[in-house]
Amino acid sequence: MIKDDFLEKEFSIYIDTCSLLSDYSEAFWNYILPYLRKYGQTVIVIPAVLNELIKHSENAENKELARKSQQVLCLLQSLEKESLACMGNWYDHTYADQDFITLFRSKSKKESVLLITQDKELAANVLALKEPNLSVRRILVDGSLSEIKLKEKASFWFMLCNKIVNFLFLSAEDRLSKQGVCKLCKKRMDTRYMKKGICATCLKKGTIHRCKRCGKKMLYTHYLRYVEKAKPFIYCDSCYLFRKQIYETRVCESCGNRFEITQGEVEFYKSKNWVLPKRCKNCRKQRK
Ligand SMILES: [Zn+2]
Ligand SMILES: [Zn+2]
Ligand SMILES: [Zn+2]
Known part of the structure; x- marks a missing residue:
């Protein structure tokens, strides 16, 4: 375990889905909340993570995952009220649905960024950005955070680099296939939440x-x-319903068949100052 002086510094703290859903998450909040309160810090939940949580919370096949996700969403909402977590409008224009890699690429140049994740692959990807202001930690059993560092043994260096490049390339492709730009608001987002190239917000x-x-x-x-x-x-x-109602039933002067006049037709004929028709639709057509 390392000294947690980092929490006293100005960090933007991000957390990913698997850490939020981890078995140690309760211990983690117990551990970090006093720091957040003391130093006025906020844990940021990016929209992509929030979307994942919402999706999990509606998972009918995995009830346990759904229940846990619902709990996390409730917790985040109450933390947000205390400004200890942030998942609201802050991203509206600039960061809509950017994922961690894209986000940190621009962010860590300007500020110190801390990512909390249990996901080794995500950690490797983020660390591969090689930004000095960027650190990645995972939650330990007791809720504290341990630093993740890339092990770069000289003999394996080339292999590892290759692996990361491959992974970055693959995951970038993967991301591209799932990301789309809403044709109305021009925001980038997950295409699973879009229809005909339009995001759910714009559809409403x-x-x-x-x-x-x-x-x-x-x-x-x-x-x-x-x-x-x-x-x-x-x-x-x-x-619409009113206009469909039957005003009266008449007998056609030409063919003797009964025909109906709707309230809509009554309004139409009145608006033209015409008298109501004496013949059915078929006979009217034939007379024209
Ligand atoms: Zn949109
Ligand atoms: Zn109306
Ligand atoms: Zn008729």
Whole structure:
């Protein structure tokens, strides 16, 4: 174990999903919370990690994982209220869904960054950036943090380098295949949360239209427009239903068949100052 003076320094502290879900996470929070409070520090949870937690929390096959993820999300929410954890709007424009590698590549040039992860591969990738301001630690059984360093034995150096380069290359490709740019807000994000190239947030947004009959505001969502490819509604739900109601049933003057006149038709004929039709639709068509 090493001395934990690092917590007294100005560090941006990041944590990944596997550390949050680790068996030692409770011990970890007990260990780190006094430091966070004392030095006004915050543990940052990046959107990619938050997305993973949310996904795990809805996992129907692994109930234990779902329960644990829900607990972690609850804990993070309460820590966020105390400004001890941060998973909110801070990333909105600059860091949306960047992963650790991309994030640290730009961040660690300007500030000291600490990543807490149990994931050896992620640790190796981050350390391979060789940024002096960047340190990686893992949670130990007692909740304290131990430094992870790349072992670079001379004889294995070339092999190790090769391995890292390969891994970086593969994982970069992997990342590219899962990352997309929302065509509306231009943010980069996981394509699993996108439909037709549009992110979930943008799909819920849209343009306001007014019901032609009552003037009520209706949201023509981007989901309706781009996914369902529906035209904007002319009438609101209640007006639509009203217009479908039958006003009266008449007997056609030409063919003797019964035909129905809807409330919608009554409104239409009134608006044109026309009298209600005396013939059914078929006969009206034929007379034209
Ligand atoms: Zn978007
Ligand atoms: Zn209406
Ligand atoms: Zn008729």
